[in-house]
Amino acid sequence: MSQDKKPVLRSTAWFGRQDKDGFIHRSWMRNQGFPEDVFDGRPVIGICNTWSELTPCNAHFRGLAERVKRGVWEAGGFPLEFPVMSLGESNIRPTAMLFRNLVSMDVEESIRGNPIDGVVLLCGCDKTTPALVMGAASCDVPAIVVSGGPMLNGKYHGRDIGSGTDVWRFSEELKTGAITYSEFRDAESCMSRSAGHCMTMGTASTMASMMEALGLGLPQNAATPAVDSRRSVLAHLAGRRIVEMVREDMRISKILTRKAFENAIRVNGAIGGSTNAVIHLIAIAGRVGVPLTLDDWDRLGRDVRTILDIMPSGRFLMEDFFYAGGLPAVIRTLGEHGLIHRDAVTVNGRTLWDNSREAPNWNEEVIRPHDRPLVEHGGIAILRGNLAPDGALIKPSAATPALMKHRGRAVVFENIEHYHQRVDDPALDIDETCALVLKNCGPRGYPGMAEVGNMALPAKILRKGVTDMVRISDARMSGTAFGTVVLHACPEAAVGGPLALVRDGDFIELDVEARRLHLAVSDEELARRRSAWRPPDLGLTGGYQKLYVDHVLQADKGADLDFLVGCRGNAVPRESH
Numbered sequence: 001m002s003q004d005k006k007p008v009l010r011s012t013a014w015f016g017r018q019d020k021d022g023f024i025h026r027s028w029m030r031n032q033g034f035p036e037d038v039f040d041g042r043p044v045i046g047i048c049n050t051w052s053e054l055t056p057c058n059a060h061f062r063g064l065a066e067r068v069k070r071g072v073w074e075a076g077g078f079p080l081e082f083p084v085m086s087l088g089e090s091n092i093r094p095t096a097m098l099f100r101n102l103v104s105m106d107v108e109e110s111i112r113g114n115p116i117d118g119v120v121l122l123c124g125c126d127k128t129t130p131a132l133v134m135g136a137a138s139c140d141v142p143a144i145v146v147s148g149g150p151m152l153n154g155k156y157h158g159r160d161i162g163s164g165t166d167v168w169r170f171s172e173e174l175k176t177g178a179i180t181y182s183e184f185r186d187a188e189s190c191m192s193r194s195a196g197h198c199m200t201m202g203t204a205s206t207m208a209s210m211m212e213a214l215g216l217g218l219p220q221n222a223a224t225p226a227v228d229s230r231r232s233v234l235a236h237l238a239g240r241r242i243v244e245m246v247r248e249d250m251r252i253s254k255i256l257t258r259k260a261f262e263n264a265i266r267v268n269g270a271i272g273g274s275t276n277a278v279i280h281l282i283a284i285a286g287r288v289g290v291p292l293t294l295d296d297w298d299r300l301g302r303d304v305r306t307i308l309d310i311m312p313s314g315r316f317l318m319e320d321f322f323y324a325g326g327l328p329a330v331i332r333t334l335g336e337h338g339l340i341h342r343d344a345v346t347v348n349g350r351t352l353w354d355n356s357r358e359a360p361n362w363n364e365e366v367i368r369p370h371d372r373p374l375v376e377h378g379g380i381a382i383l384r385g386n387l388a389p390d391g392a393l394i395k396p397s398a399a400t401p402a403l404m405k406h407r408g409r410a411v412v413f414e415n416i417e418h419y420h421q422r423v424d425d426p427a428l429d430i431d432e433t434c435a436l437v438l439k440n441c442g443p444r445g446y447p448g449m450a451e452v453g454n455m456a457l458p459a460k461i462l463r464k465g466v467t468d469m470v471r472i473s474d475a476r477m478s479g480t481a482f483g484t485v486v487l488h489a490c491p492e493a494a495v496g497g498p499l500a501l502v503r504d505g506d507f508i509e510l511d512v513e514a515r516r517l518h519l520a521v522s523d524e525e526l527a528r529r530r531s532a533w534r535p536p537d538l539g540l541t542g543g544y545q546k547l548y549v550d551h552v553l554q555a556d557k558g559a560d561l562d563f564l565v566g567c568r569g570n571a572v573p574r575e576s577h
């Protein structure tokens with residue numbers, strides 16, 4: 001780019017001034033020991049850090065930020081790290097999803113209000129990725145995602161165990177007496193034995209993969225383990241590259257195109273990615289004004305073969321995926337079968353296809369050839385019917401084939417407490433042909449749409465050796481979870497969606513192939529029940545949770561807050577003094 005076409009940097013409105021305000025902006029920064037020439041008009045790069053000891057998956061991010069800074073300095077930029085609220089999936093209550101949109105606001109306003117020309121987003125644990133990208137997208141500045149990377153494989157009693165996925169298994173084994181409590185406790189340290197996020201294809205790994213597929217992360221962003229030195233190299237290179245991106249005015253909206261989202265949807269099908277990707281990608285698309293719907297997910301993902309044999313759908317873990325070749329090898333396979341827009345641009349300035357066209361596959365057990373897939377029809381299936389007129393979804397690769405077409409008697413739980421209170425009651429009238437129905441766990445009802453949709457089966461059914469039943473709710477489920485679990489039913493029960501009207505003993509028909517979810521109750525009876533329905537009292541009197549429930553959109557719209565949808569740009573706000 002020629003000199004006269006250089007973009008005007010936002011940071012010059014702070015550091016380039018010749019008056020008292022310029023003095024203030026520069027002088028206070030100099031208390032950190034920066035020399036005078038850092039204010040010479042070079043790109044100022046924000047490093048948005050979600051480090052927190054309460055977010056164990058991101059607890060190594062201070063080191064990662066230092067690597068990014070090396071690259072920024074080297075390329076002639078001025079790196080400035082800043083914190084935003086962090087969301088640790090394993091700790092925060094009532095659910096991290098409640099705060100995704102709050103963090104996105106934190107990110108958006110932190111970028112816009114500060115002398116930042118481009119930003120490196122340090123993302124890891126589940127919600128930290130969409131939250132940071134949503135915030136940056138609403139500002140439309142140049143941005144690169146650096147994911148923190150997955151933990152090393154869990155190792156327990158001579159076998160590999162996966163984050164989350166094996167927690168559900170151990171928990172069921174404890175419930176049936178197959179393992180002791182001491183063995184259960186022993187597995188804890190064996191599962192989480194290095195820095196990094198969940199190393200199954202849970203939501204964190206899925207979203208890291210989505211970032212690479214969208215073109216927002218450098219090649220191998222998805223799978224490089226957190227503790228592998230190549231993760232540090234990736235962070236270093238991202239630091240270098242973001243400075244160039246600022247000089248090229250390569251804003252996030254130039255990456256997040258419709259083609260990029262279509263690529264990501266197909267990649268999600270190929271890797272057996274989390275159902276949470278649906279809600280997050282729709283929310284991110286909403287921030288950049290790209291139309292993206294549930295039907296896009298169904299249409300584009302429907303015939304994508306799941307070729308990655310990784311938990312929870314398959315056998316292996318993220319470390320194995322990296323050694324097998326990582327996401328570029330998957331993208332290459334998709335590209336060779338016409339399932340990738342080859343001209344989608346990525347942050348390194350090359351196309352997605354250029355980044356992947358020669359990617360090797362070192363292990364065809366892990367990344368299977370296209371003609372030997374793990375699941376023939378992967379992707380996410382979108383279901384509709386009188387039980388979910390605005391859609392519900394299921395992940396076929398993690399479900400039981402025999403249950404994909406099923407008619408079952410409903411056993412209904414009004415909320416998650418009702419479920420816990422009732423599920424193991426010996427008197428509960430239930431068998432394995434029934435459908436478990438959970439209400440009031442959607443965006444508004446929980447609030448925050450918690451990951452409780454993969455309800456554990458009743459102990460008396462587990463003891464029969466049964467491991468899966470049809471489960472239906474307006475909740476989400478962890479990306480590490482599995483089973484014939486219908487999620488995200490829209491509209492949710494708490495706003496009067498049909499799920500609210502289901503009663504014990506009703507029959508529900510699920511037909512994934514036909515994309516149908518039907519409550520076999522007459523319209524007249526449903527109308528009668530509707531007239532008696534009252535919204536649940538959420539007991540909220542104020543604070544962020546009140547703001548959230550008053551403004552949250554339904555899951556099919558990405559569960560963003562209505563007033564946050566869209567891009568508000570990065571114009572420099574008025575002076576502060």
Ligand code: FES
Nearest residue numbers: 057125197198204
């Ligand atoms: Fe953080 Fe799974 S708990 S990624």
